[in-house]
Ligand SMILES: Nc1ncnc2c1ncn2[C@@H]1O[C@H](COP(=O)(O)OP(=O)(O)OP(=O)(O)O)[C@@H](O)[C@H]1O
């Protein structure tokens with residue numbers, strides 16, 4: 001999209017293109033799904049929710065505690081249910097946990113509900129610089145977490161790449177990444193068939 005478009009115009013175009021769809025951020029830990037999702041929701045003026053936070057709220061446990069008490073498969077099942085409920089009660093901007101879109105059931109739910117998906121991509125240096133500051137990611141509690149992150153990139157990037165939109169996170173202001181997201185959303189208008197069905201209903 002042209003650089004001469006004014007910020008307000010990008011927001012208007014993105015809102016119009018999104019229609020009543022949810023905007024769902026996917027990507028690896030530390031990519032910036034929560035950070036960018038939150039400011040995208042503010043810009044679009046629709047509610048924001050982070051699925052990790054919602055899971056912690058309903059379970060009254062931290063992600064670390066859930067993994068330790070019930071294991072990853074139970075966490076994934078809960079994650080699917082929580083995301084499905086959020087999608088049924090939207091529209092919203094939803095920032096998902098790093099593994100959500102990788103899970104076949106969750107990915108199917110996100111697709112079937114017609115959400116527009118954004119992969120926040122990032123290289124290993126960027127991710128590592130961000131995630132190494134905190135120890136709230138159970139999958140990185142390994143002997144060599146940097147290598148684990150690299151392995152997750154190799155396994156998951158082909159699946160994140162199925163998202164409708166890809167934006168590269170990097171050492172740039174969040175507002176710069178946001179603008180790229182909004183421009184990409186503006187270019188992904190709701191298919192006419194869905195718009196018509198919406199008006200008919
Ligand atoms: N463009 C950016 N520039 C600088 N810092 C950023 C940028 N995007 C995100 N961050 C910072 O990087 C850290 C990780 O971002 P965030 O929590 O949004 O990642 P996430 O993708 O939601 O990760 P997780 O899957 O673990 O929830 C945060 O401290 C956030 O403020």
Ligand SMILES: O=C(O)C1=C[C@@H](O)[C@@H](O)[C@H](O)C1
Nearest residue numbers: 029052063097098099137138
């Ligand atoms: O990448 C992952 O599989 C995860 C990412 C986090 O957002 C949390 O959902 C949890 O730590 C698992």
Ligand SMILES: [Mg+2]
Nearest residue numbers: 033034052095
């Ligand atoms: Mg997050």
